[in-house]
Amino acid sequence: METKVSIMSEYNIDYEAIKEASEVIKIGGLVVFPTETVYGLGANALNEEAVKKIFEVKGRPQDNPLIIHVSDFDISEYVEEIPEIAYKLIHKFWPGPLTLILKKSNIIPYTTSAGLDTIGIRMPSNVIARELIRESKVPIAAPSANISGRPSPTDVKHCIEDLGGKVNYILGGESSDVGVESTIVDCTSENICILRPGGITIEMLKEVDKNVYYDKAILSKPKDNFRPKAPGMKYRHYAPKAPVKIICGDLQKTIAKINEMVQNYIDSNKRVGIMATDETRHYYKSGNIVSLGSRENIDDIGKNLFAALRKFDDMDVDVILSEAFEEVGFGAAIMNRLKKSAGFDIIQV
Ligand code: TXA
Ligand code: MG
Numbered sequence: 454m455e456t457k458v459s460i461m462s463e464y465n466i467d468y469e470a471i472k473e474a475s476e477v478i479k480i481g482g483l484v485v486f487p488t489e490t491v492y493g494l495g496a497n498a499l500n501e502e503a504v505k506k507i508f509e510v511k512g513r514p515q516d517n518p519l520i521i522h523v524s525d526f527d528i529s530e531y532v533e534e535i536p537e538i539a540y541k542l543i544h545k546f547w548p549g550p551l552t553l554i555l556k557k558s559n560i561i562p563y564t565t566s567a568g569l570d571t572i573g574i575r576m577p578s579n580v581i582a583r584e585l586i587r588e589s590k591v592p593i594a595a596p597s598a599n600i601s602g603r604p605s606p607t608d609v610k611h612c613i614e615d616l617g618g619k620v621n622y623i624l625g626g627e628s629s630d631v632g633v634e635s636t637i638v639d640c641t642s643e644n645i646c647i648l649r650p651g652g653i654t655i656e657m658l659k660e661v662d663k664n665v666y667y668d669k670a671i672l673s674k675p676k677d678n679f680r681p682k683a684p685g686m687k688y689r690h691y692a693p694k695a696p697v698k699i700i701c702g703d704l705q706k707t708i709a710k711i712n713e714m715v716q717n718y719i720d721s722n723k724r725v726g727i728m729a730t731d732e733t734r735h736y737y738k739s740g741n742i743v744s745l746g747s748r749e750n751i752d753d754i755g756k757n758l759f760a761a762l763r764k765f766d767d768m769d770v771d772v773i774l775s776e777a778f779e780e781v782g783f784g785a786a787i788m789n790r791l792k793k794s795a796g797f798d799i800i801q802v
Contacts, residue, residue, distance in 0.1 A: 456617050460609060460625035463487075463580045471581065474622045475588035478503075483510060483619075485598045485612045486585050487626035488577040490550045490635050490652065491605040491759070492612045493522065493595030494620065495585070501564040504594050510619045512601045517685045518567035519594040520552050520635070521574050524586035528574055531592060533558050539640045541661050548578040550635040550652035565594050567684065575635055581626045597634060604691045604759040604794070607632050611763060632756035633786050637683055639668075647671070648683035650786040652755075671789060674797040691794035693762045695726065695770050699795050701777040702802035708736045710802045711774050715740045718772060726765040728775035730754070741768045751783050758787060762794060 459470035474484045481503035484495045494511060496503035498521040508515060521531065526543065529535065533556035542553060557572035566572050574592075577583060586593050597605035598612045606612045609625030616623070636651030636658075644664040647655060649671065658665045670681030681687050700707045700714075711727060715737070718725045725740040731747040743761045746753035765773050775791060777799075778784045792799065 454618055456620055456623055458623045458625065463626055466581060466584060470624060471584050471588055474585055474624055477621045478589040478593060482621035485616060485620055485623040486582050487624065488579045488582045489630040490633065491607055491629050492598040494598040494616065495593040495595040498565050498592040498594035499560060501562045504564045507594065507596060510616065511596060513596060516567050518569050518573065519565050519596055521572060521592040521594050522582065522586055523574060523576050523592050524583040531558055531561055531572065531574060532556060536640055538645055538662060545661060546653050548576040550631050551575060552635045552637045554637065554639040554641060556641060571641060573637060581624055602690060602692055604693060604762040605634060607759045632758060633790055639682060649686060650789050654782050654785065656782060691762060691790050693765045693773060695765060695773050697773045697775055697795035699775050699777050699791055699799045700802060701799050706802040707776055708733055712738055714774055723771040724769065726768060726770035726773040728761055728773060730776060733776060741770055754778065755783055755787050758790060
């Protein structure tokens with residue numbers, strides 16, 4: 454398939470390209486578009502045939518529901534009811550990286566919700582995304598625009614890598630602002646529950662519901678008998694080609710441990726990648742070092758995480774050793790993705 458690519462900026466939008474891409478959505482095709490979290494692979498959420506194509510192209514498991522993206526605050530057509538708490542969250546955090554799980558209305562096909570009676574819904578803050586949705590005049594179902602299992606795309610070049618030739622249109626913008634996927638909050642029971650941590654942190658959500666809590670399944674290593682409420686959270690994810698190991702604990706001990714491990718790998722002829730930070734990178738004696746940015750700026754670390762994981766693929770390393778981050782604020786989302794990319798292979802020092 455020929456993929457049309459159009460690159461623009463949020464500050465200099467190519468309305469012609471967006472119009473063309475919206476025509477693709479209207480006739481049931483696939484359009485990749487930027488959002489502030491990660492790039493999305495979009496189709497008309499109300500068209501089952503179009504939505505099926507998303508699953509095929511990504512190689513996505515059938516039981517993993519999609520998030521629908523809207524450009525209008527009035528979501529009453531798509532959901533059965535809007536609890537008071539949902540109104541508060543929408544008012545405070547939309548447009549932005551927060552997905553609400555609500556009871557779906559009949560207009561949303563079960564293909565989109567993967568058989569569930571609920572639907573994830575969010576309004577992205579990225580203007581290109583919102584213009585595309587507005588112009589398409591339908592909600593757009595969009596998972597991250599990567600092949601299932603790979604790190605989510607935060608730059609248009611990652612999307613071209615994974616999906617070039619497999620979709621009708623790629624709209625490119627700046628690299629993603631947040632860099633990890635939206636926070637998912639279940640609003641179908643009394644207290645809101647975080648199913649996936651993201652840019653809207655638990656500390657921020659506490660201002661709306663002081664009893665907000667994490668779904669237990671995201672706090673620990675997935676076990677067979679423990680089903681996360683977000684089906685997608687049970688799959689191996691964000692995985693570069695080489696296995697990832699996280700070294701966790703006091704920073705000085707972390708550096709010493711990584712140096713020791715690097716030496717052992719090199720002695721057995723293995724290529725090692727090190728996921729470091731600006732403050733620590735100079736302490737590593739050998740290995741292929743990628744810095745995620747400064748520890749002083751946790752937002753940058755999040756922004757660079759997925760691109761760094763992809764960089765190690767290009768470096769063709771056999772193993773990746775990563776430093777850890779404190780699990781507070783945005784750090785909770787970063788560690789959640791890092792642990793999943795490592796398949797929970799964590800070495801405590
Ligand atoms: O930031 C984002 O949310 C990005 C951009 C493109 O908007 N999208 C994204 O979609 O991350 P995806 O498909 O990669 O992840 C969706 C997650 C999955 O873990 C899925 O299981 C969960 O949302 N999910 C979707 N609908 C759900 C529902 N009704 N109940 C529980 N979990 C749901
Ligand atoms: Mg994804």
